[in-house]
Amino acid sequence: MNTKKYSWPFVLALTLHVSIVLLIILSTLFKMPDDSGPPTPEIIQATIVEQAPEQPTPTAKTEPVTEPVEPAPKVDEAAEMQKKAAAIAEAQAAKAKAAAEKAAAEKAAREKAEQAAAEAKKLATEKAQAEAEARAKKLAAEKAEAEQLKAQAEAEKAAEIKAQKLAAEKAEAAAKAKKAAAEKAEAAAKAKAEAEKAQKLAAEKAKTEAEAKARREAEKLADLKAKRLAAEKAEQEKAAAAKAEAAKAAAEKEKKLAAKKAAEEKAKKLAEEKAAREKAEEAQKAAEAKAKKLAAEKAAKAEAEAKAKKLAAEKAKAEAAAKAKAEAAAKAKAEAEAKAKAEAAAKAKAEAEAKAKAEAAAKAQAETEAKAKAEAAAKAKAEAEAKAKAMNDEFEKARAAIQLKTNRSWIRPPTSSSGLKCKIRVRLMSDGTVIEATVISSSGDEIFDRSAENAVNKASPLPVPKDKDLFAKKFRSFTFTFEPDR
Known part of the structure; x- marks a missing residue:
C-alpha cells in the first residue's frame, strides 16, 4: 500500500500520540517532591486548564494557602484528571484512527469503483468496436453476394436473349425455306399450265392445217410433247431436289445428330x-x-x-386422211390423259410417301427427344439427390466441428454442476465470424449459460462449409444444443 496516499491520517494520529506522551511527561514532572508544599495546588490547577507550558510566577508561590492540611485529596483528584485526560486522548486517537481507516477504505472503494468503471468502459468500447467491425464485414459480404447474384442474373438473361435470338433465326430460316419451296411449286405449276396452253393451241392449229402438213404436224406435235414432258420432268426433279434439300437443311439445323x-x-x-x-x-x-x-x-x-x-378416189383419200388425223388426235389425247393420270398418281404416291416419311421422322425425333428428356430428368434427379446427400453430409460435418470447437473453447465455471445443457441461437458472417450468440433455452444456471455464450464467441470464427447455398440455408442463423458433458 502506498503511504503517501494516507499521510494526513497518520500525521493526525502521530500528533495525538505525541500530545498524549507530552501530557504523561508533564504529569510525571509535576508529581516530583518539592520542599514548598503550597505551590502544589497551583500545579493541579494548571493541569486542569491545560496551561502546562506557562511557568508559575513568584507571586503565585508566595500566596498564602488557606487550607494546607488537604493536599492529599487534591493529588488524587489530579491523578484521576490525568487518567481521564489519557482516556480522552486514547479515545480521540482511536476515533482518529477509525476515521483514517474509514477514509482509506472509502478511498480504496472509490478507486476500485473507478477501476471497475474504467474496465467496463474499456470492455464496452471493445465490444462496440467488434460489433462495428462485424457489421462492416457483414455489409461487405452481403454486398459481394448481391454483386455475384446480379452478375449471375445478367449472365442468365444474356443466355436467354441469345437462345431467343437463335430460335428466331431458326424460325426465320424455316419460313424462308418454306417460302422458297412454295415459290418453286408455283413456278412449276405455272410452267405446266403454259405448256398445256401451248399444247392446246398447237392442237387447234394442227386441225386447221392441210393434209400435206399432217405427218409433219404430227411429228412436230410429238417432238413438242416429248420436249414438254422432258421440261416437266426436269422441273419436277428440280422441285423435288430443292424440296429434299430444304427439308434436309431444316432437319440438320434443328437436330443434326438425330x-x-x-x-x-x-x-x-x-x-x-x-x-x-x-x-x-x-x-x-x-x-x-x-x-x-x-x-x-x-x-x-x-x-x-x-x-x-x-x-x-380423191374423196376417199381426203376422208381417210381426215379419219387418220382424227384418230391420231384422239390417240394423242388419250396418251396425254393417260400420262397425266399416271403422273398425278405418281405425284400423289410420292407426296404420300414423303408425308409418311416425314411423320415417321417426326415420330422418331419426338421419341428421341422424349427419351433424351427422360434421361436428362433422371440424371438431374440423381444429381439433385447426390447433391442433397453431399450437402447433408457437409452440414453434419460442419455442425460436429462447430460443437467440438465450442466445447474446446469452454471453461467450466467452478459453481456449475455436470450434465447441464442449454440451447443457443448463433448468427454468423459468411467467413464464420460470430455476430451474436444468445441462449434461447436456459439450463437453469445463469453462470453456465453465460459461459456457453462466451465459449461460442471465443471459438469465433466457427468452421462453416464453403458451399454458399448451404451456408445461407443452414448456418447464417442456426441453433444448437450446448452439452459439453455428453
Whole structure:
C-alpha cells in the first residue's frame, strides 16, 4: 500500500500520540517532591486548564494557602484528571484512527469503483468496436453476394436473349425455306399450265392445217410433247431436289445428330426412286419410239395406199386422211390423259410417301427427344439427390466441428454442476465470424449459460462449409444444443 496516499491520517494520529506522551511527561514532572508544599495546588490547577507550558510566577508561590492540611485529596483528584485526560486522548486517537481507516477504505472503494468503471468502459468500447467491425464485414459480404447474384442474373438473361435470338433465326430460316419451296411449286405449276396452253393451241392449229402438213404436224406435235414432258420432268426433279434439300437443311439445323441418319435414309430412298423413275422413263421412251416407228410405218403405208388410190378416189383419200388425223388426235389425247393420270398418281404416291416419311421422322425425333428428356430428368434427379446427400453430409460435418470447437473453447465455471445443457441461437458472417450468440433455452444456471455464450464467441470464427447455398440455408442463423458433458 502506498503511504503517501494516507499521510494526513497518520500525521493526525502521530500528533495525538505525541500530545498524549507530552501530557504523561508533564504529569510525571509535576508529581516530583518539592520542599514548598503550597505551590502544589497551583500545579493541579494548571493541569486542569491545560496551561502546562506557562511557568508559575513568584507571586503565585508566595500566596498564602488557606487550607494546607488537604493536599492529599487534591493529588488524587489530579491523578484521576490525568487518567481521564489519557482516556480522552486514547479515545480521540482511536476515533482518529477509525476515521483514517474509514477514509482509506472509502478511498480504496472509490478507486476500485473507478477501476471497475474504467474496465467496463474499456470492455464496452471493445465490444462496440467488434460489433462495428462485424457489421462492416457483414455489409461487405452481403454486398459481394448481391454483386455475384446480379452478375449471375445478367449472365442468365444474356443466355436467354441469345437462345431467343437463335430460335428466331431458326424460325426465320424455316419460313424462308418454306417460302422458297412454295415459290418453286408455283413456278412449276405455272410452267405446266403454259405448256398445256401451248399444247392446246398447237392442237387447234394442227386441225386447221392441210393434209400435206399432217405427218409433219404430227411429228412436230410429238417432238413438242416429248420436249414438254422432258421440261416437266426436269422441273419436277428440280422441285423435288430443292424440296429434299430444304427439308434436309431444316432437319440438320434443328437436330443434326438425330436427323443425320434420317437424311441418309432419305437420300438413299431418293436415289432409289430416281433410279426407278429413270428406268420408267427409259421404258417410256422405248415405248414412244416404238409407237413413233409404228406410226411412221402406218403413215407410209397410208401414203402408199393413198398414192395408189389417188387417181381412183380423191374423196376417199381426203376422208381417210381426215379419219387418220382424227384418230391420231384422239390417240394423242388419250396418251396425254393417260400420262397425266399416271403422273398425278405418281405425284400423289410420292407426296404420300414423303408425308409418311416425314411423320415417321417426326415420330422418331419426338421419341428421341422424349427419351433424351427422360434421361436428362433422371440424371438431374440423381444429381439433385447426390447433391442433397453431399450437402447433408457437409452440414453434419460442419455442425460436429462447430460443437467440438465450442466445447474446446469452454471453461467450466467452478459453481456449475455436470450434465447441464442449454440451447443457443448463433448468427454468423459468411467467413464464420460470430455476430451474436444468445441462449434461447436456459439450463437453469445463469453462470453456465453465460459461459456457453462466451465459449461460442471465443471459438469465433466457427468452421462453416464453403458451399454458399448451404451456408445461407443452414448456418447464417442456426441453433444448437450446448452439452459439453455428453
